[in-house]
Amino acid sequence: MANxxxxxxxxxxxxxxxxxxxxxxxGKAQSAISAAIANLEIDAGVELFDRTARSPVLTxxxxxxxxxxxxxxxxxxxxxAKASSMAEGVETALCLAVELGISMRPLNDVLxxxxxxFAHVSLEIxxxxxxxxxxxxxxxxxxxxxxxxxxxYPQGFxxxxxxxxxxxxxxxxxHPLATGAxxxxxxxxxxxxxxxxxxSNAASTPKGEIKSASIWISESPxxxxxxxxxxxxxxxxxxxxxxGHIASGNLVQLNYAFxxxxxxxxxxxxxxxxxxxxxxxxWMRDELLSLPQVAWRDG
Amino acid sequence: MANxxxxxxxxxxxxxxxxxxxxxxxGKAQSAISAAIANLEIDAGVELFDRTARSPVLTxxxxxxxxxxxxxxxxxxxxxAKASSMAEGVETALCLAVELGISMRPLNDVLxxxxxxFAHVSLEIxxxxxxxxxxxxxxxxxxxxxxxxxxxYPQGFxxxxxxxxxxxxxxxxxHPLATGAxxxxxxxxxxxxxxxxxxSNAASTPKGEIKSASIWISESPxxxxxxxxxxxxxxxxxxxxxxGHIASGNLVQLNYAFxxxxxxxxxxxxxxxxxxxxxxxxWMRDELLSLPQVAWRDG
DNA sequence: TAGTAAATATCGGAAAATCTGATAGGTAAG
DNA sequence: CTTACCTATCAGATTTTCCGATATTTACTA
Numbered sequence: 001m002a003n004x005x006x007x008x009x010x011x012x013x014x015x016x017x018x019x020x021x022x023x024x025x026x027g028k029a030q031s032a033i034s035a036a037i038a039n040l041e042i043d044a045g046v047e048l049f050d051r052t053a054r055s056p057v058l059t060x061x062x063x064x065x066x067x068x069x070x071x072x073x074x075x076x077x078x079x080x081a082k083a084s085s086m087a088e089g090v091e092t093a094l095c096l097a098v099e100l101g102i103s104m105r106p107l108n109d110v111l112x113x114x115x116x117x118f119a120h121v122s123l124e125i126x127x128x129x130x131x132x133x134x135x136x137x138x139x140x141x142x143x144x145x146x147x148x149x150x151x152x153y154p155q156g157f158x159x160x161x162x163x164x165x166x167x168x169x170x171x172x173x174x175h176p177l178a179t180g181a182x183x184x185x186x187x188x189x190x191x192x193x194x195x196x197x198x199x200s201n202a203a204s205t206p207k208g209e210i211k212s213a214s215i216w217i218s219e220s221p222x223x224x225x226x227x228x229x230x231x232x233x234x235x236x237x238x239x240x241x242x243x244g245h246i247a248s249g250n251l252v253q254l255n256y257a258f259x260x261x262x263x264x265x266x267x268x269x270x271x272x273x274x275x276x277x278x279x280x281x282x283w284m285r286d287e288l289l290s291l292p293q294v295a296w297r298d299g
Numbered sequence: 300m301a302n303x304x305x306x307x308x309x310x311x312x313x314x315x316x317x318x319x320x321x322x323x324x325x326g327k328a329q330s331a332i333s334a335a336i337a338n339l340e341i342d343a344g345v346e347l348f349d350r351t352a353r354s355p356v357l358t359x360x361x362x363x364x365x366x367x368x369x370x371x372x373x374x375x376x377x378x379x380a381k382a383s384s385m386a387e388g389v390e391t392a393l394c395l396a397v398e399l400g401i402s403m404r405p406l407n408d409v410l411x412x413x414x415x416x417f418a419h420v421s422l423e424i425x426x427x428x429x430x431x432x433x434x435x436x437x438x439x440x441x442x443x444x445x446x447x448x449x450x451x452y453p454q455g456f457x458x459x460x461x462x463x464x465x466x467x468x469x470x471x472x473x474h475p476l477a478t479g480a481x482x483x484x485x486x487x488x489x490x491x492x493x494x495x496x497x498x499s500n501a502a503s504t505p506k507g508e509i510k511s512a513s514i515w516i517s518e519s520p521x522x523x524x525x526x527x528x529x530x531x532x533x534x535x536x537x538x539x540x541x542x543g544h545i546a547s548g549n550l551v552q553l554n555y556a557f558x559x560x561x562x563x564x565x566x567x568x569x570x571x572x573x574x575x576x577x578x579x580x581x582w583m584r585d586e587l588l589s590l591p592q593v594a595w596r597d598g
Numbered sequence: 599t600a601g602t603a604a605a606t607a608t609c610g611g612a613a614a615a616t617c618t619g620a621t622a623g624g625t626a627a628g
Numbered sequence: 629c630t631t632a633c634c635t636a637t638c639a640g641a642t643t644t645t646c647c648g649a650t651a652t653t654t655a656c657t658a
Contacts, residue, residue: 001307001375003645004300020605029647034606036645044379045386054605054654061382064391064421068378075374076300079367080343083360087344092363122363304616319634328618333635335616353625353634 002043004076006036007069010048013037014066017055082120091278095124097142099133101196101221102165102267103240106295107146110287118280129219130196133270140275144285148196149266156273160289163296164264169254170242171234182257189213192233194224225251236263239298267296301342303375305335306368309347312336313365316354381419390577394423396441398432400495400520401464401566402539405594406445409586417579428518429495432569439574443584447495448565455572459588462595463563468553469541470533481556488512491532493523524550535562538597566595 005026012022013033023030041048048062058066086092094114098104114123128136136142138154146162153159171177177191193212196219216233218224221241228235229250245251269288271277277285304325311321312332322329340347347361357365385391397403413422427435435441437453445461452458470476476490492511495518515532517523520540527534528549544550568587570576576584 001303001372001379003302005645007378008300018605028645030606031608031648032646034608038607044382046382051606052654056606060391061385064385065378065382068374068381072371072374072378073300075367075371079306079364079371080300082367083343083345083364086360086363092359302616317634327616329635330619330637331617333637337636350635351625355635 002040003036004073006040007072009033009036010040010062011066011069011073013049013056014058014062017057019056078120085118085120089278090118090121090280093122093124094118094144094278094281094284095126095142096284097126097128097133097136097145097147099130099145099147100127101130101238101241102146102148103238103296103298105240106163106291107288110284110291113287114280114284117283121280129221131219137270137272137275140272143271143275143277143281144288145268145270146288147268147270149268153270157270158273159268159270161266162269162289162291163267163293165267165296166239166298167236167263167265168239168242168246169234169236169256169263170228170246170251171254172229172231173250173252175231175234175252177234177254178252181255183254184257185211188234192216194218194227194233194235196221196224238265301339302335303372305339306371308332308335309339309361310365310368310372312348312355313357313361316356318355377419384417384419388577389417389420389579392421392423393417393443393577393580393583394425394441395583396425396427396432396435396444396446398429398444398446399426400429400537400540401445401447402537402595402597404539405462405590406587409583409590412586413579413583416582420579428520430518436569436571436574439571442570442574442576442580443587444567444569445587446567446569448567452569456569457572458567458569460565461568461588461590462566462592464566464595465538465597466535466562466564467538467541467545468533468535468555468562469527469545469550470553471528471530472549472551474530474533474551476533476553477551480554482553483556484510487533491515493517493526493532493534495520495523537564 008026009019009022009032012025013019016022016025019033019037020030023033026033037048044065046061046065047059048065049056050059098107111123114121126136126142130148133142133145133147134150134154134157137145137157148165149159149161171191175191177183177187180187188211191212192214193210194216195210196217212233214233216227218227221237224235224237225241225245227233228237229245234254242251246253269285271281271285307325308318308321308331311324312318315321315324318332318336319329322332325332336347343364345360345364346358347364348355349358397406410422413420425435425441429447432441432444432446433449433453433456436444436456447464448458448460470490474490476482476486479486487510490511491513492509493515494509495516511532513532515526517526520536523534523536524540524544526532527536528544533553541550545552568584570580570584
């Protein structure tokens, strides 16, 4: 296997059409490039250049091997680029936990910027159910969380609200509530509500979101959608989760008599003091915090 | 950029968990591996191994860089593999010309075998219209052709019949012939026939395939299909070309009163003496010639 | 046609990198 | 405590690479 410098000489000579030019570019003597390529030809067992003319031209074999040589150089450069990126304190990998039901759309621009600025940091995006998100952060599995706001966070957690997601009350097409306009609290209380586990977990007091006497609970927004679709009850769900079903007519949006504006659920960006963020993690957090609040509003 | 031997030392040490074991495997002294890795750490600017324990273990940085080092080794091996393959006389690339309207399906197994046996030969498959196939071979653009049999081939062409493709007479759903059973020659002669250019080109006498008084000609089976679909006439086309349209009901198969069996068109594998086939080309040709004749029958 | 500029191959000696073998020091296990 | 195995380091030998000079060929020009 040949030295990377040899490969560089081969590639430069091929691209510039001249051993001398390659030598000048690499800051070496012409004889060095000549010998290096001659040795490469011996190692490879094939002639790479046709030297009958004044300037060497690639043979068919050389033409076929050139892309492979370029690939070798590329992987070498990537090794060194990743190494020096890590040497500067940039972390190896970053893990985001974006709670199920929160739209990924506002993230897209941030991720584009991340890919451009931190090409050598591998990114992992988890989509945990609401009940798991905090645990992922606490255990160090995830570095940054994006989740529905909590009453309280465990010790050592840092968080900042970044916006609100719009909750839409829905029921199935053939549900009794589907046909009613101006639905009152009493109407709601008569039918089963399906709520997300996170907002009524044992540690936090149920808040105003519970509007019915009969409650089913699930930890997964997708499961809640299935339950609602099956007619088991109504639910307040993020717009991004139900938009498709509303468009297709399988779910119907309820019109509350008692509330004209949107039902909003706060979204927090969360990280921990314990597991310090690296360069790219801080960049990601700051980008998330600087997004306009309305970005999260709709799916 | 580091020497491939250095990368090999890094990878082996990481995989074996020991510098000494890597040294034994590479047939070098332990001090060589120790020094090589130490130098690599200096070049990269990061510590790759934690040496506090008896055996070195990868640091987080080393863990992140290991796949890149393996990629470097892989691309180096591929370079050398391709080179030695070419040194043994295996050609760089092989080009097949499979005439439009001939089914690719029988080729699949052959191509699988080709990929396995000649991983370093890049394969190109052209799909020329019937009139172009011979020209591609003559000009050296293609190495092997698979085409409808000809009355005669140019000087220097070698060919062997390998089977027959089944021609299906079809017309559009709303064509007058669509409703008739037991169609006679006279019926056919009354309606426009659309034929492929190759079988009536100036050099060869029109054969029995011309059954109508009114003729349109196209060089492309796909164009013929469009013309037939538009109701401009009827045509005899390879089953593979019209199967989908027959299934969807847009084309109707004609029932000839005068012919009970299938209409068959010979398929030849063609190559030239002038442009000698290499190792992989001969393999490909022999595989094609040894396919069962019936393989080409249906699309 | 002769001449010039530029390109490549080759050679000897210098410089650099790598390898070996021995040695010292550390770690885990009996 | 002893043994076995591991890594780091050092000096010297060996191999590789590099440079500078030179010969030769090619393309182009006066």
